[in-house]
Amino acid sequence: MRADAQRNRAKILAAAEEVFVESGADASTEEVAKRAGVAIGTVFRHFPTKNDLLAAMMKQLADRLAGEAETLAAQGDPRTALFTFFEGVVEQAAGKKTVVELLGVDIQVGRQLQAMRDAIGTLLMRAQESGAVREDVQLDEVMALLTATSHGALHAGWSDDLRARTLSIVFAGLGPS
Amino acid sequence: MRADAQRNRAKILAAAEEVFVESGADASTEEVAKRAGVAIGTVFRHFPTKNDLLAAMMKQLADRLAGEAETLAAQGDPRTALFTFFEGVVEQAAGKKTVVELLGVDIQVGRQLQAMRDAIGTLLMRAQESGAVREDVQLDEVMALLTATSHGALHAGWSDDLRARTLSIVFAGLGPS
Amino acid sequence: MRADAQRNRAKILAAAEEVFVESGADASTEEVAKRAGVAIGTVFRHFPTKNDLLAAMMKQLADRLAGEAETLAAQGDPRTALFTFFEGVVEQAAGKKTVVELLGVDIQVGRQLQAMRDAIGTLLMRAQESGAVREDVQLDEVMALLTATSHGALHAGWSDDLRARTLSIVFAGLGPS
Amino acid sequence: MRADAQRNRAKILAAAEEVFVESGADASTEEVAKRAGVAIGTVFRHFPTKNDLLAAMMKQLADRLAGEAETLAAQGDPRTALFTFFEGVVEQAAGKKTVVELLGVDIQVGRQLQAMRDAIGTLLMRAQESGAVREDVQLDEVMALLTATSHGALHAGWSDDLRARTLSIVFAGLGPS
DNA sequence: GATGAATGAGTGTTCATTCAT
DNA sequence: AATGAATGAACACTCATTCAT
The missing domain is CATH 1.10.357.10 (Tetracycline Repressor, domain 2)
Known part of the structure; x- marks a missing residue:
């Protein structure tokens, strides 16, 4: 995996922790993407499923x-x-x-x-x-x-x-x- | 409140307990209505919000x-x-x-x-x-x-x-x- | 089924024929809804699946x-x-x-x-x-x-x-x- | 065009025939790339559009x-x-x-x-x-x-x-x- | 030239809520 | 009051295409 992909993966995980912590597991994947500063597709590339x-x-x-x-x-x-x-x-x-x-x-x-x-x-x-x-x-x-x-x-x-x-x-x- | 409305209210509450107990709070209001034998509108008339x-x-x-x-x-x-x-x-x-x-x-x-x-x-x-x-x-x-x-x-x-x-x-x- | 629902069902079927005829089965359900003049939810109420x-x-x-x-x-x-x-x-x-x-x-x-x-x-x-x-x-x-x-x-x-x-x-x- | 590019083009076309034959034209370009043993970008370099x-x-x-x-x-x-x-x-x-x-x-x-x-x-x-x-x-x-x-x-x-x-x-x- | 990560518009589907009957 | 059809925003997920490495 490329360095930038690695970095995005980390950003997404961090954002996911933030978001799901605030709003529970019902929070939307879109919100995680937004918080991570990536497009929704990027989230699903790293994690094929919510x-x-x-x-x-x-x-x-x-x-x-x-x-x-x-x-x-x-x-x-x-x-x-x-x-x-x-x-x-x-x-x-x-x-x-x-x-x-x-x-x-x-x-x-x-x-x-x-x-x-x-x-x-x-x-x-x-x-x-x-x-x-x-x-x-x-x-x-x-x-x-x-x-x-x-x-x-x-x-x-x-x-x-x-x-x-x-x-x-x-x-x-x-x-x- | 009419007597039948009172009865509906009770039926809905009972159904809600059944449904939400089985499936958690994510269960649909529609399912509650069905279980109560009532139309969805009736549920919302009694309880304006989920x-x-x-x-x-x-x-x-x-x-x-x-x-x-x-x-x-x-x-x-x-x-x-x-x-x-x-x-x-x-x-x-x-x-x-x-x-x-x-x-x-x-x-x-x-x-x-x-x-x-x-x-x-x-x-x-x-x-x-x-x-x-x-x-x-x-x-x-x-x-x-x-x-x-x-x-x-x-x-x-x-x-x-x-x-x-x-x-x-x-x-x-x-x-x- | 109510009269208006019946009418909507017909409108949706007609629109579906139009749309799928023009663009094949890959056309979007949304387009069918638009053509029928109903909201997307109405299409799915009548036909739970594409x-x-x-x-x-x-x-x-x-x-x-x-x-x-x-x-x-x-x-x-x-x-x-x-x-x-x-x-x-x-x-x-x-x-x-x-x-x-x-x-x-x-x-x-x-x-x-x-x-x-x-x-x-x-x-x-x-x-x-x-x-x-x-x-x-x-x-x-x-x-x-x-x-x-x-x-x-x-x-x-x-x-x-x-x-x-x-x-x-x-x-x-x-x-x- | 380089020799390896030529070879890639051929591999992609062969893969495309395989894939689209199996699954119809709706098959994904990604699948073609995978089958050709090539990255998705390479497919699009050779064929700018699906x-x-x-x-x-x-x-x-x-x-x-x-x-x-x-x-x-x-x-x-x-x-x-x-x-x-x-x-x-x-x-x-x-x-x-x-x-x-x-x-x-x-x-x-x-x-x-x-x-x-x-x-x-x-x-x-x-x-x-x-x-x-x-x-x-x-x-x-x-x-x-x-x-x-x-x-x-x-x-x-x-x-x-x-x-x-x-x-x-x-x-x-x-x-x- | 090749790679594969990122993008983002689009899809089918669900569901709380509104409103005509 | 009750009905149940209609609404439409939201969601998870896909995929053609672009672009940094």
Whole structure:
């Protein structure tokens, strides 16, 4: 792929994130094109289907989140890394519908999503080893709570304060009884 | 309003709940009309806008949930009533897009939503008085968690098992430490 | 169906015949709407698919042709009725792409087409009984020649003279040797 | 023109014949480029317009048919050569949309078509001299019937059998009465 | 000359909303 | 009040054609 095509692809993905975040997945592809400063045909050349565009954007996001989780797993305090990551994701979600939809299963993101799951799994294991999280908690519930609170933060427009209080309950629930 | 108009209004609302629950808010108004056994014009005479129809349906739902909460407040065990209600809502949400959307703020439901909040507030107070829920938990967080887990149950398609495990964490978080 | 809807349906079919005749089946549905003096949605309300519109137009045509054939079978001279019908169809085809496409099998017209075949079959039988057409000629060939010459008259823009000379060869081929 | 450009031109024409024969003239130019192993820009450099490409392909075909006619005129039995050629063209047409469209006048093919006409004219003259075809038949009718039956064979999807029976009627019509 | 990315007008189709019956 | 036909803006997507690399 040519350099300029690469650049356009990036512009389109960025625009898609902006647009779909603002208006949800029902936003028009045309709007994405406009925001990216390209013609509609260019969007469809890069992503033959609106769904492809959504999926590509989600993959990008999943990669980003997986990266964050991995970094925290490598560097952070095992006792708090999971919670830090959790907070970060939910905070981002507050402004981004896409994060939310990513965490659901509406669009199959495949490997990227798996990578993210794995990274979060590591965080969970460390937290459990260090006694910060109960042994009987499984990754599925953590993902579920992450999804749920991200959805909530976005749709319900939680304030920073409410978000903190809500997460503190979740974290208490995860901690040793 | 004539008696038959009143009856049509009810039929339309019922149909709307059916349709939007099955197919989400993107379902067509035409489909609602068909399901209600009414012409499309009649739907728009009662609800000048699709949004008005959605809002009315949400209000109905909010009323129903408020009723459930009040019943539980009047009759149930104070220690478990909140959790019972919580579980019931999330379980319903798993099969109903509308419940989920109701809990968000996309559509302003106003007074009905307030009634529901109040009823849930009562449940919370009772639970706190009985020591089942920590004193520092506020209604906002409870609503937030209710919203979040309902969203999650719907979008992520949680299994019954996962739903139970996820809620058990939330309930643990709400309980005394 | 209401009277005005009936009228619109007719206007649309007429416009479709005009438009598709002028420009072939690739002409846009929008153009049909414009020509009919209705909005595009109206066309799609009556004919949910472009193909449905084409098929309906074809059916109308098949009905018309079947009617002509039946009239000739009832009233005409058995020796010449088939040839008269044949000439009539090809003459119409000269200005109408649709007649041509109807005779092909691109779009399944079903019963209407069958009715037309039957009517032409009657004409053929009469012609053979009267000795004007060889006994070993089958309906399939007659239909094939009708199709072929109609196509030709249209696409090649035959003059009246050329059409007459071409048909005279076909008729000679059909007659007794 | 460079040697490789020459080669590309040939590859494109060959691909065009393949593609348009399979899918009709609505096939996309992109598909032709792909089949030719060439970028889309190259196709448009050689043939500035899709129509130009179609026309060039038709010319090629006309040349080929003219060649066949000339060969038959030089070598074949004058009594049957015209019929043999006729059968060959119609048989080819059955599998080739392009042959059909060539014989029409949708696209002006000019000199090449003239060459083909001339060659067929020779076949006709020989057939008439040998008494196999009536004296009063003109080339125009023969071309018209060739066009018509080719169209028919293609669009109506005639079986081999039907094609033979249909042509036998045409040939009987051309023969002495 | 070749490449293939970009363009943008155009297509079939849907659907909230209006309005004549 | 109810009906359901008509409206027309909007959408996802295609493709001939242009143009930067």
